[in-house]
Structures are given as C-alpha cells and as structure tokens.
Amino acid sequence: MTQTPLPEHPPTAEPAPLALPDAAGARAWVEARTAEGFARVRELVARLREARPADPLTVLRSWDEVSLALSDVAAVGSLWANVHPLLEVRTACERAEVEADRLGTELRQDRGLYDVFAALDPAGLDPEAARLLDKTLQDFRRAGVDRDHATRARLAQIEERLTELVQDFGRTIRDDVRRVRVPADRLAGMPQDWLDAHPADADGLVTVTTDYPDAVPVRMFVHDPQVRRDVTVAFLQRGWPANEPLLTELVALRHELATLVGFPDWASYDAEVKMIGAGARIPEFIDRIAAAAEEPMRRDLDVVLERYRRDVPGATTIDAADAGYYEELVRKEQLDVDAQQVRTYFDFAKVRQGLLDVTGRLFGLRWVEVPDAPVWHEDVTVYDVYDESDLHDGADPDSAVPGERAQPASRRIGRIHLDLHPREGKYKHAAQFTLADGLVGRQLSEGALVCNFPRGLMEHSDVVTLFHEFGHLVHHVLAGRARWTRFSGVATEWDFVEAPSQMLEEWAWDAGVLRGFATDAAGEPIPAELVERMRAADDFGKGYQARQQMFYAAMSYWFHTDRPADLTGRMVELQQRYSPYAWIEGTHMFASFGHLGGYSSAYYTYMWSLVIAKDLFSAFDPGDLFAPEVALRYRHKVLAPGGSRDAADLVEDFLGRPYTFDAYAAWLAR
Structure with missing residues (x-):
C-alpha cells in the first residue's frame, strides 16, 4: 500500500499560541499538545509500516511528517522548561521532552521501519531527498536498530535516562542562584546605575547574586579584592555538589551507549556526524589552538601580572577572582578604554x-x-x-x-x-x-x-x-x-552552527554601525576613536582567552573519554595545562558548565566555528559592511540552505574556495 503524496503547498500555518492565563491551563495545553502530536506520529508510522513496495519520495514525505510532529512537541517543551515562570508548567514540559525523546528512540530502533527505508531505491531522487534518505538510515544505525533485542532495550533505557540527566543538570544550574551580602561601603568602584538598582537593606547590606548582571560587573569593577573573591567563588560553586554525581552518571551512560553501537567512546560517536569527523581529531585541534595562542597569551598575561604585582608584590599567577578586574585596569590605564564610560x-x-x-x-x-x-x-x-x-x-x-x-x-x-x-x-x-x-x-x-x-x-x-x-x-x-x-x-553540523553567530559579532565592533544606536544620555553617538581603542583593547588578551576556551574544550572532551572518578582533580589538571588562570581552591566550575549537557564532548565547537567565522568575514569589505552583493550572497549561500548541504560545501560556495586556518591565525597573531 502506498500513500498519497502530501500537497506541495498546503496553507501556511500560523505561529502556535504560547501563553495561557494560568498554570493549570498552560499545563493542560502542553499535555494536550503532546498527546495530539504523539497520536499524529503513531498514525503516520502505522501507514509507513504498510508502505511497501513504495515510492521513495512518498515514504520520505511521510517520514518528514513524523519528524515535524515530534519536533513541534519537543520544541515548545524545551523552551517552556527553561523559561516558563511557573514550576509546575516547567515540570510538565520536562516530561513532554522525555516522552518525545522516548518516542523518537522507539521509532529509530524499529526494525520494521528501518526495513522500509533500507528497501528504498535512491535512484531518481534529487540530491536533497537522497541526502535525507542517507541521513535517516544513519540515524537508525546510530540508534542501534541492527542490534539484538536486549541491546536495543538497554539503549532505550540509556536514552531516556540521558534526557533526564541533562534536564536535571541544567535545572540545578538554573535554580542555584547564590547570594553574597556585602556592606554598601565595600562596593566602591561599581557604576552608579548598578548601585542605584541595588539599594542596601535595613542591615546596610547589598545582595549580589550569581546571575550575570550582578556577578560580571562586580568581578570587573569592585575595588575590594575580598568582595570580588567571595562573588567569584560563589559563581564557580554553582551546581555543586548536586551536579557532580549527575555528571558522573551522564558521561558513563554516554560511553556505554557509544560502545553498544560500535564506537570506542562517546567522543568518537558524537564526532561522526560533525565536521571534525573523528573524536581523535578533537584533542589535536585543541592542542593546535593552544600552541597558536601560547605566545600571545604569554605576552598579554605578563602585562596583567605586572599590573597585579603593583598591588600584590611577588605574585606569579592570577586567578579568576582578580583577572577580570586587572584586565579592566590595564585596558583603562594603558589602552585608554574605560568600560564604565563605554557602557x-x-x-x-x-x-x-x-x-x-x-x-x-x-x-x-x-x-x-x-x-x-x-x-x-x-x-x-x-x-x-x-x-x-x-x-x-x-x-x-x-x-x-x-x-x-x-x-x-x-x-x-x-x-x-x-x-x-x-x-x-x-x-x-x-x-x-x-x-x-x-x-x-x-x-x-x-x-x-x-x-x-x-x-x-x-x-x-x-x-x-x-x-x-x-x-x-x-x-x-x-x-x-x-x-x-x-x-x-540551524540544522548544519553542530561544530559549524556557531560560525554565523560569531561572524555577526563583527557588526558590534564597527564604528559606523555603532553610531546608529550607541548614544549616551545626551544623544551623542559613540566616538569613532573610542571604538578604535575598544577594538585594540579587545585584541588585548585574546591569546589567553583562547587558552581558557581550550581548557573548557579539553574538559568537555577528556571528561567523556577518561570518565575520571575525581572530576575536580581532572579539572584542575586540565586547568593547569591550558588555562592562564590558577585554580581557586574549593571551586568546582564543571558543576555549572551547562555546555556539558548539550555540547557533551564537543565544546571545541566554539573555536572550530571561530576559525571558519574569521574566514567568512574576510569576504566582507570592512569599509562597507552593508554592501548588498556580499551580504545577500552570504544569506543565500550560507544561511538559507540550512542543513541541506554539508557546511564545508556551503562555505566553499560562498568563498569560492575551501575555508582555511589563515584568517584566524592572522587575527590571533596581530
């Protein structure tokens, strides 16, 4: 039995409603939407199982309907689980995510469904449809469809538990807002608008939270080193100790899943569907970036340490409690950029x-x-x-x-x-x-x-x-x-998805662009010479910032490859090897490193993408960042295709050549 092809142009759907007046209504809406979506999926799957012999395009269209129904359910659940103001709604959405993942695993492990796709003849399919068929078959194999019943059952258990662990890990970070109460007179150095928004309580104390709008400026501007340290330690202790056993179980289960489907470790399994291609290439890339950043790191770190030693004689290292403050002093005193003026x-x-x-x-x-x-x-x-x-x-x-x-x-x-x-x-x-x-x-x-x-x-x-x-x-x-x-x-390989975003950052650094909206209280636009100094100040420290990123990338890779029993100990080892900053005793940064949930072993993605982003930006005219020919060509050749082609091919189509390391290396060295 074959299915009737879906209409080519049915009516375009309106955006779904996303709000209801009360918790009970919102929860009921999520639950009803989930149930309806799953019913639609099962109806389509039942038809697909009967689709043989079948027209390949008809089968693919039906499978796409399954994917769309699952995606629509999971998307709202994922968002609301992270943003809805009511706990019971967030909890309902987390359940919907788990149920969607469970159903997705069930379908990818369905041997009858796999046989339908494996029997399809790709001859006559256009390249994009053939790509979809190839990716679909790969999804089935990666889910263990070719394994025995007991193995498939264990894989399903692992997948469900992984979803729960990632949710628990993220929820702990989200809910663990720590607070440091500080006498108002110890906040000297903070911007006046921040102080105005943080009045002292009846005890004369100001509460500083670990949320970014509090923690970041306090660590940058407060003159009192103990206040900076107290806030930094609180920030780096978020999620601990609750997240340590969750992370230990998370990496262990990821490893088990990878080995059950034939890979030596999780990083190898994860890298198969990324640009990098192989897990073993990740530490090679990390060390390549670390080596390229070594000299710039030493050069700029020596400047920060020299300034630090004026206040702390004999210091040979600096840690995260003081680094931001002294970097800001260097930028202000030596590079003539005052962040409080800039803001x-x-x-x-x-x-x-x-x-x-x-x-x-x-x-x-x-x-x-x-x-x-x-x-x-x-x-x-x-x-x-x-x-x-x-x-x-x-x-x-x-x-x-x-x-x-x-x-x-x-x-x-x-x-x-x-x-x-x-x-x-x-x-x-x-x-x-x-x-x-x-x-x-x-x-x-x-x-x-x-x-x-x-x-x-x-x-x-x-x-x-x-x-x-x-x-x-x-x-x-x-x-x-x-x-x-x-x-x-954003359906390209995961180690490319950051490149377009990183490239768009360049528009936030252009004086002509900024003049359009960056104005002070009197309406005066930001001076071009200030932007030029800001850019020079931003270049300062990029070597040690790259090394800090490689510390994070190494942690994400080696946690998943070594699966250390002592996560803090391994973190400290990697920090000593890659980071410019000394470890602060008693802190456990990994417990609030949310990317270990979503990016798993692939935090290298940010730097891999940055290499490509610098090359993409080289095609733009720095004298006219809005030149329509190159901007629209970039839109149509890199952004609009989504995941319909390999990212490397999209970049080559835009640049007229394969991407290289050259633009990034030149930027890092200057």
Whole structure:
C-alpha cells in the first residue's frame, strides 16, 4: 500500500499560541499538545509500516511528517522548561521532552521501519531527498536498530535516562542562584546605575547574586579584592555538589551507549556526524589552538601580572577572582578604554532596536513588533519577520523548491520571541530555542532568544553577546523555507552552527554601525576613536582567552573519554595545562558548565566555528559592511540552505574556495 503524496503547498500555518492565563491551563495545553502530536506520529508510522513496495519520495514525505510532529512537541517543551515562570508548567514540559525523546528512540530502533527505508531505491531522487534518505538510515544505525533485542532495550533505557540527566543538570544550574551580602561601603568602584538598582537593606547590606548582571560587573569593577573573591567563588560553586554525581552518571551512560553501537567512546560517536569527523581529531585541534595562542597569551598575561604585582608584590599567577578586574585596569590605564564610560553608550532599549535595524538592513529583513501576541512572561517581546530582500531576476534564492518563483515583496517568513532579562527559574545563560521549523508552503519558522541582560546600561561585551545569539535566530529564520524538517533552520553540523553567530559579532565592533544606536544620555553617538581603542583593547588578551576556551574544550572532551572518578582533580589538571588562570581552591566550575549537557564532548565547537567565522568575514569589505552583493550572497549561500548541504560545501560556495586556518591565525597573531 502506498500513500498519497502530501500537497506541495498546503496553507501556511500560523505561529502556535504560547501563553495561557494560568498554570493549570498552560499545563493542560502542553499535555494536550503532546498527546495530539504523539497520536499524529503513531498514525503516520502505522501507514509507513504498510508502505511497501513504495515510492521513495512518498515514504520520505511521510517520514518528514513524523519528524515535524515530534519536533513541534519537543520544541515548545524545551523552551517552556527553561523559561516558563511557573514550576509546575516547567515540570510538565520536562516530561513532554522525555516522552518525545522516548518516542523518537522507539521509532529509530524499529526494525520494521528501518526495513522500509533500507528497501528504498535512491535512484531518481534529487540530491536533497537522497541526502535525507542517507541521513535517516544513519540515524537508525546510530540508534542501534541492527542490534539484538536486549541491546536495543538497554539503549532505550540509556536514552531516556540521558534526557533526564541533562534536564536535571541544567535545572540545578538554573535554580542555584547564590547570594553574597556585602556592606554598601565595600562596593566602591561599581557604576552608579548598578548601585542605584541595588539599594542596601535595613542591615546596610547589598545582595549580589550569581546571575550575570550582578556577578560580571562586580568581578570587573569592585575595588575590594575580598568582595570580588567571595562573588567569584560563589559563581564557580554553582551546581555543586548536586551536579557532580549527575555528571558522573551522564558521561558513563554516554560511553556505554557509544560502545553498544560500535564506537570506542562517546567522543568518537558524537564526532561522526560533525565536521571534525573523528573524536581523535578533537584533542589535536585543541592542542593546535593552544600552541597558536601560547605566545600571545604569554605576552598579554605578563602585562596583567605586572599590573597585579603593583598591588600584590611577588605574585606569579592570577586567578579568576582578580583577572577580570586587572584586565579592566590595564585596558583603562594603558589602552585608554574605560568600560564604565563605554557602557554609557549602550542602553538596552536602544541596543535592541539597533540590533534589529542592523540585521534588517544587512539581510533584507523587516522586524514588526506584535504587541498583542501571547507570551509566557511580560518581559517577552514578539516580532513578525518580513523578507524585503531584492530578489533581482525573480527567482527566490531561499527556496529549495526547483523552479519556484519569487513571492510578493515583503512576505512574512517567521516570528521571533525575545526574552532577554533574568528572573527566578529561568535559563541562566544565552541561547536560541526553536519553536517551529520553517517548511516552504507548510509552516512558518519561529524561534525564541533567551538571555540574561541588564535592563539599563549594558557592558559592550553584552552587546557582542546579543549580536552573537541573535545570529542564531537569524540563521533559524532564514533557513526556514526548507523542503524537509531535517534540514530546516540551524540544522548544519553542530561544530559549524556557531560560525554565523560569531561572524555577526563583527557588526558590534564597527564604528559606523555603532553610531546608529550607541548614544549616551545626551544623544551623542559613540566616538569613532573610542571604538578604535575598544577594538585594540579587545585584541588585548585574546591569546589567553583562547587558552581558557581550550581548557573548557579539553574538559568537555577528556571528561567523556577518561570518565575520571575525581572530576575536580581532572579539572584542575586540565586547568593547569591550558588555562592562564590558577585554580581557586574549593571551586568546582564543571558543576555549572551547562555546555556539558548539550555540547557533551564537543565544546571545541566554539573555536572550530571561530576559525571558519574569521574566514567568512574576510569576504566582507570592512569599509562597507552593508554592501548588498556580499551580504545577500552570504544569506543565500550560507544561511538559507540550512542543513541541506554539508557546511564545508556551503562555505566553499560562498568563498569560492575551501575555508582555511589563515584568517584566524592572522587575527590571533596581530
């Protein structure tokens, strides 16, 4: 029995409602949505099992419907589990995630389904459909579909437990907000607007939390070294001791899963589907970056230590409690950049609007606020996204459907949600969450940006972070006209996904770009010469920052490869080998290293992507970052294809050559 092919252009779905007035209603909505999605999946799967002999394209379309239904359930669950203000709703969403993962594992281990796909003849499929078939068969094999019943059962148990552990690990970090109470007179050095927002209590004490808007400026600006140390230690102790046994179990189960499906370790299993290709290449890459950063690290670290020794005679090392403060002193005293002056140009509201203006102009987009859109919290702002790019000859470069003509100008292509301030129970880092995978003629792309920025003045580093994270959202939206769910949005190899975001950071460093929104209280734009000094100051320390990143990358790799019994001891060893900073006794940074949940052994991704990002940026004219020819070519050749081609091929198509290490090496050395 064969299925009727899905219609090529059914009505485009509206974005799903995401808010209900009370906890019971929200929980019921999540549970009903999950049940409906699973029922749809099982109905489609039942039809698929009967689909033989079958037309390959019909089977793939049906499987894509399964993927879409699962994705829609898991996406809302993943977002709300991290942002919803009500605990019982977050808990319901975590259950929905577990159930979706359980069902996904069940399907990937279904030998009858696998046989349907294995029997398909790829001859006659277009390259993208053939790619989908190949990736689908790989997914089945990686799930252990070819193993015996007992092994498949154990793999299913492991997968479910891994989902729970990652949730527990992240929840512990999210909920573990530590507080340091400090006499008001010991906060000398802090910006006045921060002090105004943190009045002393009846005991004359100011509460400093470990949330970023508190911890980062305190560690940068407070003159009192003991206050800096107390806040730093609290920050580095988040998640401990609760997360240590969770992480130990997590890496052990990942290793067991990998070996059960034929890999020597988790890193090898994980790397198979990434650009790097092999787990053994990860430590080689880490050491290559560490070697390239050695001389720049020593050069700049000596400057910081020299300044530190003026206050602490005889010091030979510096640790994280003092590093940020003394780096800031060097930038202020020797490089003439005062971060407290710089931040007066970066009011949050103006930065947010400036970001929308910059990305709209760069990519041919228009962001239209939807003030009455349902949201999960009053802090969230919602925008519909309209495409206003010049499509020249009428062919739509974003469309993956051969021969499709351009739709009318200013068509709506998606919706975004910005949730940018910290609150209790919310995700503590910064990330883009998918809400809906965009499919051409089927469903609009929808995503959310979740960050933790101050409501008033921002550090410039926060501005850079906002540009970076928004880059993921742009990528998700622009790659939302896919033919297949599997390739929609940020669906490239995982060690490439950071490259477009890292490249977008460059626009947060350009004086001409910043003048459009970086203005002080009097409305004066940030001076170009100040931006030039900021750039020079940012270059200072990039060697030891790269080494710090390699410490994190080494920890993520070796924790999964060695599976040490003493996580703190192994962390200290790796910190001594790679990091420029001495370990602070009694701290356990790994317990709040949230990337160990999602990125597992692949934190090297950030630096791998940065190498590519520097090469991508070399194609742009630094004198005109908005030049439409290169910007739209980048949009159409790198962002819009999503995961429909290998990332290396997308980059080569844009650059006209394979990417190289050269641009990164030149940047690091200068």
